[in-house]
Amino acid sequence: MPAVAHRRVVLITGASSGFGRTFAQRFAKQGADLVLVARRRDRLETLARDLHAAFGTTTTVIARDLSLPGAAQAVVNDLGERGLVIDALINSAGFGTAGPFADEQVGRVTDEIQLNVVALTQLSLLLLPDLLRSPAGLLLNVSSTAAYQPLPNIAVYAATKAYVTALTEAIWQESRGTSLQVLALAPGPTETEFFAAAGSDRFKVGQMLTVDQVVDAAFAALARRNPPPSVVVGGRNRATAFVARLAPARLALRVSARLTA
Template sequence: MSITYRGTVALITGASAGLGAEFARQWAERGADLVLVARRLDRLEELAAGLEQRYGIRATAVAADLSLPGAGAALRAELDARGIRIQTLVNNAGFGSHGPFLEQDPAQIDRMIQLNVTAVAGLTRAFLPDLAADGRGALVTLASAAAYQPTPAMAVYGATKAFVLSLTEAIAYETRRSPLRVLAVSPGPTSTEFFDVVGSRDAAVGRMATPEQVVTTARRALERSSTPPSVIYGLGNRLSALASALAPRRLTLAVAGRALKA
């Protein structure tokens, strides 16, 4: 079925580039007003102005560092003060790093957990009551193909995405009697700034997807008559996740370690 988001507001985190910007474009194309959140206000304002002009929607840019404690509640309070109600939440912000856990910067580990885990949980808890009561929008989280097995050389990143996947699927079950659609989308390597931040292409295992392909997969999953709790982009990633579930854990770990050049 085809879904319109006209008359709703979608909050998209990490919206200044990559998957976040593509979520913004596809939701604006379907009539949603937007709240675009990231640290780089100049890029957000440029994206917001372009989407408003092209699609005739309203886009609000909000600069926020979601890696700070209490970021979810603070953002909710700011939007309440502006009189903005959210019907769709896309938890897209996140980052990863590559290398042995022993050599990772402790401050970077803390920031990654705060952004990939704590902020996702905090934002979801802050806005979920309104999302479930309204039911016209959706809750979307960005997990990863890395969520389906341990990821040596990306140990913290993989663990954070396993949390996101598990949390989202559990919420999908808990809210199954509401009209809200809840989805975790798990892409493999995608052509975004992600690997620039990671600092290595060794983590790019498998065929590179485009942001449009990943977001279209998520949107089409939401448009099904019965939305699945999670979806994996790409046949190779789906087969890998299935193999990881069926194979002995030790074998899965060894395969992942070789693939990620741990």
Template sequence: MTMTYRGTTALITGASSGLGAEYARQWAQRGADLVLVARRRERLEELAERLEREHRVRARTLPADLGRPGAATELRAELDALGVSVQTLVNNAGFGSHGPLADQEPARVAEMVQLNVMAVTELTRAFLPDLLADGRGALVNIASAAAYHSTPAMAVYGATKAYVLSFTEAVGYEARGSSLRVLAVSPGPVRTEFFDVVGTRDAAVGAMATPEQVVTATRRALERRTTPPSIVVGLGNRLSAAAATLSPRRVALAVSGRVLKA
């Protein structure tokens, strides 16, 4: 079935570009009002103006750095003050880095864990009671195909995404008696600014997907009568995830190390 989100509001993090902007576009196309969160105010406002004009929805912008401790709690408080209720939460914000852990800046590692793990956890906890009570929307957390592998040269990133996958599947099981759809989405490499932040294309393993392909796969999974707890986007990524599960961990680790040029 094709779902409509008219009469609901979707909160999307990392919405200034890439996957976040595409989630905003496809949800607005189906009638959802939006709360767009990212650090770059100008980009958020440009996106919000365009989506309001093209789809006749309300798009609020809340610039915030979710890599800062306490930002998720402040975001919930700000929405409460505005009287905005949220029916769909898309935890998309995140980043990675490439290289041996010993060479990583400790502050950058801490920021990655804060954004990829703590912000996802805190935002999910902050909004989950309302999402469950309403039941018209969805909880979507962006994991990664890297969640299915140990990832030398991207040790922290892969581990954070493994957390997102496990966390979301568990929350989905807890929510099984409700009408809320809960989904972890694990894409492989996507044509976004992600690799500009990483600083190398060595981490781009497999065929590149477009943001539209990933978000469309998300939406179709949510539209199925029985929502799976998680999806891996792309046939090659699904095969790789299955192979990693079936292979001895030492073998899978060695393959990942060679592929990621660790």
């Protein structure tokens, strides 16, 4: 990773739990300062205190509900008020809804799209000028193996993740020739608070992973001489994602429906 004159500032959404929390610990260990965003302020403040004690990290906590319209701009305004310029953006905040599409709740699905798609897109876009100016610029969007085929019974969630991968890979290509690193991270099912938040185990399709395996895979991909636009974590998950993209739609949908029933 190229050196930055100041301490690298990494903004992580979804830092109160799961992947976001572990990314915060890893970047703090590397000597970065942090901006942590999620709704649960108490958790973010505890994490900030722990990281300061362990690594001397300066952390700014921004407690916001990113599913609210205008939330991304509000975060950017918060940064401006504090004079913070971001070198790296990790969009990890996200949640899933499950069940047949006909049974989905409009409000919850709207929040899901606002968080997984709208806030992620707006933060990426609003912070891109800073990321491009940084000699250690990084945009890492947490997608999912759900991105690689439509998933009956997890229809909206899979569609949001297909969007995240498509968007991120396109930005990766547009950023070639700049110092900005861009990565779509596609974990398979991983033991975090994700399943409890979703209230469903339908997402447990594929090779189960640990949070550390996923975060290790992200850093390994970024350390490659020619980093890829996206990384699917886990050998079996990679094979499934590859086959799903080649399979005829009817077959892929029939198999997916059985797995998520």
